[in-house]
Amino acid sequence: MSPEAAGLAHGTIRADHIWKRFRSDDRRWSVSTQFNYWKARRRSGDEDFWRWALRDIGVHIEPGEAVGLVGPNGSGKSTLLKILTRVMHPYAGRLAVSGRVGALIEVKAGIHNELSGRENIYLYGSLLGLNRREVASRFDQIIAFSELDDAIDRQVKFYSSGMQMRLGFSVAAHLDPDILLVDEVLAVGDASFQQRCHDRMREVLNQGTTLVLVSHDLAAVEATCNRCMLLVDGVLRGDGQIRDVLGEYREWIEEVAAGRQTIEAIVPLLKAVADDGERGSPRSDGPLEVRLVLDSAEAQKAMLFIGVSEGPATPIFVIRRNMTLAAGELELVCRVRHLPLPRGRFHVWVGIYDSSWRELLPWHPATFFDVIGNRLMKAPRGIVRLSPVQVTADWDESRR
Amino acid sequence: MTDILDHKTSPPPELLYRHRLNVRRDLLDLWRNRRLVRTLAERDIRASYKQSFFGFGWAIVTPLLTVLVFTVFFKRIGRIDTGSIPYPLFAYVGLLPWSFFTSSVSSGAGSLIYNSTILNKVYCPREVFPVASILVQAVDTVLASAVLGLLFIYYGTAPKLTTLWVPVLVVVQLALTVGLTLAFSTAVVYVRDLRQVLGGILQMGLFLTPVAWGIRSVPEKWRVAYCAIDPLAAVIDGYRRTVLQGKPPSWGLLVPAAMTSTIVLIAGYYIFRRLEGGIADVA
Numbered sequence: 001m002s003p004e005a006a007g008l009a010h011g012t013i014r015a016d017h018i019w020k021r022f023r024s025d026d027r028r029w030s031v032s033t034q035f036n037y038w039k040a041r042r043r044s045g046d047e048d049f050w051r052w053a054l055r056d057i058g059v060h061i062e063p064g065e066a067v068g069l070v071g072p073n074g075s076g077k078s079t080l081l082k083i084l085t086r087v088m089h090p091y092a093g094r095l096a097v098s099g100r101v102g103a104l105i106e107v108k109a110g111i112h113n114e115l116s117g118r119e120n121i122y123l124y125g126s127l128l129g130l131n132r133r134e135v136a137s138r139f140d141q142i143i144a145f146s147e148l149d150d151a152i153d154r155q156v157k158f159y160s161s162g163m164q165m166r167l168g169f170s171v172a173a174h175l176d177p178d179i180l181l182v183d184e185v186l187a188v189g190d191a192s193f194q195q196r197c198h199d200r201m202r203e204v205l206n207q208g209t210t211l212v213l214v215s216h217d218l219a220a221v222e223a224t225c226n227r228c229m230l231l232v233d234g235v236l237r238g239d240g241q242i243r244d245v246l247g248e249y250r251e252w253i254e255e256v257a258a259g260r261q262t263i264e265a266i267v268p269l270l271k272a273v274a275d276d277g278e279r280g281s282p283r284s285d286g287p288l289e290v291r292l293v294l295d296s297a298e299a300q301k302a303m304l305f306i307g308v309s310e311g312p313a314t315p316i317f318v319i320r321r322n323m324t325l326a327a328g329e330l331e332l333v334c335r336v337r338h339l340p341l342p343r344g345r346f347h348v349w350v351g352i353y354d355s356s357w358r359e360l361l362p363w364h365p366a367t368f369f370d371v372i373g374n375r376l377m378k379a380p381r382g383i384v385r386l387s388p389v390q391v392t393a394d395w396d397e398s399r400r
Numbered sequence: 401m402t403d404i405l406d407h408k409t410s411p412p413p414e415l416l417y418r419h420r421l422n423v424r425r426d427l428l429d430l431w432r433n434r435r436l437v438r439t440l441a442e443r444d445i446r447a448s449y450k451q452s453f454f455g456f457g458w459a460i461v462t463p464l465l466t467v468l469v470f471t472v473f474f475k476r477i478g479r480i481d482t483g484s485i486p487y488p489l490f491a492y493v494g495l496l497p498w499s500f501f502t503s504s505v506s507s508g509a510g511s512l513i514y515n516s517t518i519l520n521k522v523y524c525p526r527e528v529f530p531v532a533s534i535l536v537q538a539v540d541t542v543l544a545s546a547v548l549g550l551l552f553i554y555y556g557t558a559p560k561l562t563t564l565w566v567p568v569l570v571v572v573q574l575a576l577t578v579g580l581t582l583a584f585s586t587a588v589v590y591v592r593d594l595r596q597v598l599g600g601i602l603q604m605g606l607f608l609t610p611v612a613w614g615i616r617s618v619p620e621k622w623r624v625a626y627c628a629i630d631p632l633a634a635v636i637d638g639y640r641r642t643v644l645q646g647k648p649p650s651w652g653l654l655v656p657a658a659m660t661s662t663i664v665l666i667a668g669y670y671i672f673r674r675l676e677g678g679i680a681d682v683a
Contacts, residue, residue: 019415087519087523088680090417
């Protein structure tokens with residue numbers, strides 16, 4: 001426990017104005033670089049020598065909260081987590097973390113290769129401040145959860161990465177931490193273990209443990225957390241209700257993808273509109289109409305795909321149309337009678353392929369629409385929703 | 401996006417995170433983590449002996465061989481004044497504290513790098529790593545002192561009553577050892593070359609310190625200065641006087657040595673605290 005945390009309930013995190021910087025040169029620390037550094041500092045200040053990893057981050061987390069931390073690679077998520085575990089010191093800011101912190105940062109958290117799985121459990125226990133007896137009383141639970149019965153007396157260096165992760169997660173999640181920090185590691189486990197990890201996280205949440213979960217698997221974050229923080233470029237861009245912040249993040253991913261993509265199409269898409277058919281916003285369970293205008297240089301057989309996503313390229317559903325493109329412009333209307341989507345912003349992706357799957361129009365986001373309606377019904381906590389949706393549609397084609 | 405970044409380019413100076421030096425708090429923190437120190441030491445002892453065929457025997461064989469080499473070379477070639485004490489006994493009483501010192505400093509210097517996987521992921525006061533590695537060497541030294549018992553039996557002598565002074569000497573030696581270990585353990589993380597430099601210095605130290613020879617080989621007028629620069633010279637001489645010769649330590653040499661050790665300890669602690677904050681950034 002940090003000395004500043006006196007008086008706070010166990011499981012509380014109070015971080016204000018956290019700043020962190022790293023050296024911007026990736027060279028090794030040597031006497032000559034240090035000499036140059038002092039010289040430059042005397043002349044013009046030392047700004048060029050540093051790059052900011054975190055700027056002015058404020059995080060207040062109450063006991064028992066489940067907070068997701070999302071953001072693109074290199075946005076500072078792991079750095080923030082390391083600062084919260086007090087492994088890393090911030091450059092500036094005030095930090096108070098109350099209670100025992102169990103952290104699973106990277107796969108081999110606190111794991112020593114030369115020792116057996118059993119010895120590692122005890123070592124990690126004493127790192128968390130537990131004595132042998134306290135660890136021993138949870139030992140069977142840890143073994144049962146990690147399913148490492150046969151391997152527990154084997155040296156950890158002979159473990160597969162999945163086994164190491166299982167050991168790491170089981171230990172961190174079973175030694176009664178007040179705060180559990182989990183950093184993008186669950187992906188190593190197989191599907192059944194991932195589900196059990198989510199179950200376990202739900203259990204510790206019910207016991208009043210604070211959870212901070214870093215993951216790129218937004219569906220998993222949404223399943224476990226009720227609050228979310230979005231970190232981009234070391235700046236906190238969002239903090240609030242999970243669906244709102246994830247929506248914001250998906251929006252951001254969309255913007256970046258659109259900015260990056262230069263579409264070289266054999267059959268260009270001239271126009272794409274998505275609405276309820278009467279220039280209004282579609283409603284949940286109401287009609288959706290997507291109107292596309294294509295321009296083909298020659299007549300050919302083609303497959304057209306329309307996908308609807310929440311932002312990233314993984315669609316919620318995809319509709320396919322086998323068609324014959326005529327030379328010239330072609331307007332295409334796709335009508336979905338009952339749109340199975342909740343309130344929010346969704347993107348329409350379009351791609352066209354010929355019969356040998358050559359790209360005539362690469363898969364890309366063409367337009368978006370906002371659905372009016374109810375919020376998404378909550379799934380039970382810990383249930384990861386992949387949203388498989390069956391959608392039927394009517395089609396219209398007309399020459400222009 | 402850019403507007404967020406533009407108007408805040410650095411934190412206000414009053415928010416800078418400072419590391420306050422607080423000896424009391426640090427010692428308390430270390431005491432609270434004594435179990436961890438023990439676990440780490442146990443781990444290292446186990447890890448180092450588990451895979452070797454000879455096990456704990458190495459703790460005894462290595463110093464025994466060194467004394468054998470010393471006896472063959474120094475006794476035959478150089479003329480070393482040991483008084484009435486058999487040379488192997490004389491040399492071993494010097495070698496034991498010396499090997500404790502040098503192995504503590506060299507393994508302690510690497511302790512933070514060696515444990516970087518842990519200290520990058522779980523918080524604990526970083527002192528536990530160098531302290532645990534000193535503890536490991538202490539255990540080795542206790543094991544190796546079994547040889548001393550054998551030598552006493554072989555030569556038909558026994559430790560003198562003045563051996564009771566030994567704890568005082570141990571304190572002086574520990575202060576020096578802990579100070580150097582703390583300083584090097586952090587400095588090495590930033591400048592890896594230091595480890596090689598340190599190895600060289602310790603190697604030379606074996607011959608510059610009266611381990612294989614006695615302090616009497618140093619001219620009388622230089623002795624005080626010598627012990628102030630190399631406190632171990634006074635400490636080793638002290639062990640020989642108290643354990644073998646039945647005399648109290650020579651205070652004229654031990655007091656300057658103790659002063660140097662204290663300065664090294666304070667400086668080591670200060671360096672450790674200053675450098676420790678950035679370890680997770682570079683390790």
